Amino acid sequence: MKNIFQMPYEIAYYDTDMTGKMTLEAMIRVAILVSEKQSTALFRDARYLKPLNLGWVITQYDLEVTRYPKTFEKLVFYTQATSWNKFFCYRDFWLQDEAGTRIATIHSTFVLMDLTSRKIKTVTEEIIAPFGGVKENKIYRGEKLPPLMNASGQDYRVRYFDLDGNQHVNNAKYFNWLLDPLEKDFLKGHEVKKAYVRFDKEVMYGESIISQHEFLEENVTLHQIKTAGNLCAEAKIWWQEI
Amino acid sequence: MKNIFQMPYEIAYYDTDMTGKMTLEAMIRVAILVSEKQSTALFRDARYLKPLNLGWVITQYDLEVTRYPKTFEKLVFYTQATSWNKFFCYRDFWLQDEAGTRIATIHSTFVLMDLTSRKIKTVTEEIIAPFGGVKENKIYRGEKLPPLMNASGQDYRVRYFDLDGNQHVNNAKYFNWLLDPLEKDFLKGHEVKKAYVRFDKEVMYGESIISQHEFLEENVTLHQIKTAGNLCAEAKIWWQEI
Numbered sequence: 001m002k003n004i005f006q007m008p009y010e011i012a013y014y015d016t017d018m019t020g021k022m023t024l025e026a027m028i029r030v031a032i033l034v035s036e037k038q039s040t041a042l043f044r045d046a047r048y049l050k051p052l053n054l055g056w057v058i059t060q061y062d063l064e065v066t067r068y069p070k071t072f073e074k075l076v077f078y079t080q081a082t083s084w085n086k087f088f089c090y091r092d093f094w095l096q097d098e099a100g101t102r103i104a105t106i107h108s109t110f111v112l113m114d115l116t117s118r119k120i121k122t123v124t125e126e127i128i129a130p131f132g133g134v135k136e137n138k139i140y141r142g143e144k145l146p147p148l149m150n151a152s153g154q155d156y157r158v159r160y161f162d163l164d165g166n167q168h169v170n171n172a173k174y175f176n177w178l179l180d181p182l183e184k185d186f187l188k189g190h191e192v193k194k195a196y197v198r199f200d201k202e203v204m205y206g207e208s209i210i211s212q213h214e215f216l217e218e219n220v221t222l223h224q225i226k227t228a229g230n231l232c233a234e235a236k237i238w239w240q241e242i
Numbered sequence: 243m244k245n246i247f248q249m250p251y252e253i254a255y256y257d258t259d260m261t262g263k264m265t266l267e268a269m270i271r272v273a274i275l276v277s278e279k280q281s282t283a284l285f286r287d288a289r290y291l292k293p294l295n296l297g298w299v300i301t302q303y304d305l306e307v308t309r310y311p312k313t314f315e316k317l318v319f320y321t322q323a324t325s326w327n328k329f330f331c332y333r334d335f336w337l338q339d340e341a342g343t344r345i346a347t348i349h350s351t352f353v354l355m356d357l358t359s360r361k362i363k364t365v366t367e368e369i370i371a372p373f374g375g376v377k378e379n380k381i382y383r384g385e386k387l388p389p390l391m392n393a394s395g396q397d398y399r400v401r402y403f404d405l406d407g408n409q410h411v412n413n414a415k416y417f418n419w420l421l422d423p424l425e426k427d428f429l430k431g432h433e434v435k436k437a438y439v440r441f442d443k444e445v446m447y448g449e450s451i452i453s454q455h456e457f458l459e460e461n462v463t464l465h466q467i468k469t470a471g472n473l474c475a476e477a478k479i480w481w482q483e484i
Binding site: 023165176 | 254255256258259260262265267271274275278282288289313314401402403405406407409412414418421422424425426429447448
């Protein structure tokens, strides 16, 4: 496999929760950092995209974690742009521990957004070719999630520091909104084993969201994040008791 | 000066706000990471303190930032344990940019907390001597801040991921609570030049806080963070228009 990019990373105390295990939010933001490092190495980072008034936006994660690393652990984060078509770019991430064991895999979908019109733009060879993915017309559609029937909800107001360089709430922040409503007693005793997250609509400063969830079956939850009337993200999460 | 510990650090996109400048929260958490790295090098990190049922807690920051570093910048973070007495340990941090210019200085006060009783414990030679600070009886008391007369307030509910290994809200999270209520229009146009923050009482899971602030004069704000009836933190912040 070509164009695999890697970065060693030592888990910092601030990447972990109160039990000392890496949070999903931290895993996602370090993964995205690795893809940014690859972009920098290929002269395709924000300094290339900003003058084109473009930014990368993530529309989907499909992830599986077999073991959560702990503070002080030294990992290697890997990433590879796998394929792309007119609108979607697919990128994988995986984490390897010191024993050489893969402990997490993240499949992701990126799109290019015009920073003024907020519309998705077509991907060009010039932008994407250096990453070495395969150009193919295959579109990966995620699982269609059922509607929530009996959800409980928790409100979150967008904070200034939730925003990123694309002037909207950074995708990693959604993991806090998705998981926090399950509350400490549950979160201390359960780990996310698998998650499918789809981002439908960006969330902006001044908005409040409601994060709703319900149990589809034991240890499987369905989630929706909504602003007034709009579905912004949905997720299905498979939990494991610890 | 002896026992100065340093760590190179490259500013990641997630350390910055929507304008690409490092946030105070990120600056503080990376600074504390450097002190943890020094603790590890001296065999005095959490793996040494946890069996003693102790944790370091920060009670005070007195900081000055002359320039906020931006995404991609490579800095060196320095730290030095300067002095200590029966209850208080004083530690400085400073950040140097690639040109060798010091761009920020943080004076901090640490105490040792018993993780069960939540009481402050006396500092022992065995715990602190390896850091090489001077033992002296001098206690640095911060500025006494006036009461708020006409403050506006914003509520924040403690989230599960606000908690750290000491099972309470991590001190860096307070910077989000302190600054967010000033809102985007102000925050985009102003930088924290100097800040004095005192932590009076820990904030636990299940609590909500109110973050109050008022302008003492143009570009100087006073802040209080309170749970029901209790003052948990107060701050004075000097701003600079940008």
